[in-house]
Amino acid sequence: MSNKFQTYLSTTTHAAPLAVFRFLFGLLMSISIIRFWYNGWIEKLYLLPDFHFKYFGFSWIKVPPDIWCYVLFIICGLAAFLFAIGFKYKIAILIFFISFTYIELMDKTTYLNHYYFVSVISFILIFLPANKYFSIDAFKNPSLAIQYIPKWNVDALKIMLIIVYVYAGLAKLNYDWMVNAMPLAIWLPSKVDTPFIGSLMSQKWMPHFFSWGGAIYDLTIPFFLLFKKTRVFAFVAVLFFHLTTSILFPIGMFPYIMIAATMIFFSAKFHNQILEKIASIFKIGKTHFDNGVHLIHTQNRKSQIAFKILAVVLIFQVLLPLRSFAYPGNIYWTEQGYRFSWRVMLMEKTGYANFKIVDQKTGKRFYVQNEDFLTQFQQKQMSTQADFIIEYAHYLGNHFTSQGHQNVGVYVESYASLNGRKSQLYINPEIDLMTLKNNFNHRYYILPLNE
Template sequence: MKLYQELKDKLTAPIDIAPLIYARIVLGLLMTIELCGGALSPYGKTLITGDYHFSYSFAPFIKPWSEPMLVYLHFGINFILGLMVVFGFKYRFACIAMFFSATYIFLMEKTLYINHVYLYCLLFLVFAFLPANRAFSIDTHQNPQLKSSQVPAWTVYCFVVQLSIVYFYAGLAKLNIDWLHAQPMQIWLANKADHPIPYLGVLLAHKYHAFLVAYGGIAFDLLVVPLMLWKKTRKVTFILAIFFHATNAITFGIGTFPWFSIAATALFFPPSVFRNWWIFKYFDKKLPKPNTHFFQYSDTSKSYQKFVYSFFILFFVIQFFLPWRAYLYGEDPSWTEQGHFFSWRMMLRTKRGITNFKVSDAKSDKQETVYPNQYLSYKQANKMKKDPDMILQYAHFLEEIYKKEKGYIEPIIKVESEMSLNGRRKQTFIDPNVDLTKEQRSWKLYKWVIPLTETEYIEREDKNKGVND
């Protein structure tokens, strides 16, 4: 009971609102850039091309807009909502609307799954329940009574907890045989051999550099949180975090995520650090002085207070346990893909191979071979052929196409697929004797996926294009 009271006192203790304002402005801006920048990248193009779009099993009803203009309009609305959050204008509405709007786009196309986009959608939902507009915002300019200089400590700790979950599971996922052999890092870094800076390409593509990056990644992901929590190592660790994420940005790109990670990791520092942030000093009058007013959730109705606390308890319970499902299937998620999404399994695998569909008719002698790019964009086809759930979706799509447009009475669809995981020899990926029209989507392990048996890595002369995340 004493421990519980001490924990409660620590979580509800008043702290300076400055780090929460920092999070709203800096993290909010980076998330907005990422979530809206897709309109100008292949991400947006994929939503408006192709004859078919892959859905998530829990949201099959979410599809891309039928008109390209509506897709770009949706991105534009996201941009406006994101800026409303950043500037603290109609803040609560903007956060909730941005969460639903950005999540809707995120769920439109499964082949476009990106871990940090999933994270950004979650954080806009988190922002909706935090008093991050109580200072340095348009809302407080219009209604000065909203101003607060202090907030409960947990409103900042929730970002620390979420970031800790991401780091922990990212590190845990790297404790697998391929990563410990610096696979697929050797494959990816081999692409850097022709770097325009003299000798840098040779260094990046060297085998020992791949091992350094692989083991450095494990150490960083698993140790960064405890070292940032310890005051004596915090500054040095943050410098290492800047180096680590900046190196990732230079080497792999990964959008805004490296810069977001640096900015979010700074939230481990005490509130006084953010009070001295230059923009707050420049607009000193806009940020209330410390200890002038403490916003407490107890100031709101008891029902709302209970709702907020219940939401965060449930939210973090789900975030903690959801990634474990990847280990419950009993097979390597990098091979089967089941449990891979929404589990912070980042940059763990690259697959090379072929997946073709053999369509025949049980009522006639009609038969045909369908290649992945026949109805899909390049990006969709490249992602689909490696993912059993997408392969199954595509088989059902082909079944309907061949019934309606090709005159097949009872289509039979089987798959010829050979795949290599992280530089191994190729092996059969999908059971070629199974008619996928008779199989249904499920969260259970697909029995028609041939278990991974190849263990030998072979030297690769070809270059793998891009990081398969």
């Protein structure tokens, strides 16, 4: 390993930025969990549906029954709060990562990039010494406290954020987004009744302004944040961008999580100011933690192991979004390699799927009323995503077979509309879906998108 790199690994930096990151991220996570409960989503999204859509390879993940589902959320929310204040940090963050990720795996209908972001960040945090400074752990056991941590600890989080923004930006560089200003040209005009800015939203140039602005923002913001001179300007842009999206779109906590996360780019001085404020509110002596101790990477086995693990994680994060190049066709139409790639707010897709149960011997047939099996939200998600359609078809096939129907074949007449195009057939209606399986192969049964 080169000398320069060795020197980098040994470089330390103040622990304040990581402590603030831990605190804000944990706090926002516990608020997210409370908000999720408060909105009635635990019941609506997990307990009410009879059927849940599973991620490939995770069909063994089950929704805990009734009260236990709430217990799971309580554990998750409590773990978030505990790691926020840095109490039993290692266990708390581990439990948070596991419980949060478990919740996300229970039903892929609710998949959101920002839930995935939370899982990735909390996984990274498991391996970072985020509780060595300004935490209950370090307060109770001063011998644990460390004022200066390896610089790469903070850089790992910065790199993750750069990956998120750059991929989100690259994904926007497509014809629909840049030339047609889709889907914003669909979304913005319906916001006419938004106070103050409503009348702006129906201006013809607005979708293009937002589209180009969004693409430029995503592609450049992490770099403006990196440099001291442009940082304040960049952060104002962060606030403007994310708060605007939170006004206009139903994206929940995501804007606030991103605002908090991008603060990691600020200097240790800035973070120390924040901690001093918090310390004075809660009457804790911040100097208590200022013990001058450095964590020297090269002399610390744990730090070295953590570095190797996180290097693999970050390389994986760079590679994973590229998998979409392995598939032919329009990615927004087929959604092959779509998820886990920071494709945020990129398309408006609406669909309708009408399933036909056929007795393959007699030819007798009937149609399914989806509302007998799925919630409205599940129907919406199912009708535009091929892997959902296949999974649901198998469920229907098995259901009607167990009801005594024979030689069951399941066919779908499905239509979808992408970014304002006229609706068109989505899945090949001639194929018995019971003969298809979800896997990573190219989904040849998705009909090509007619432009």
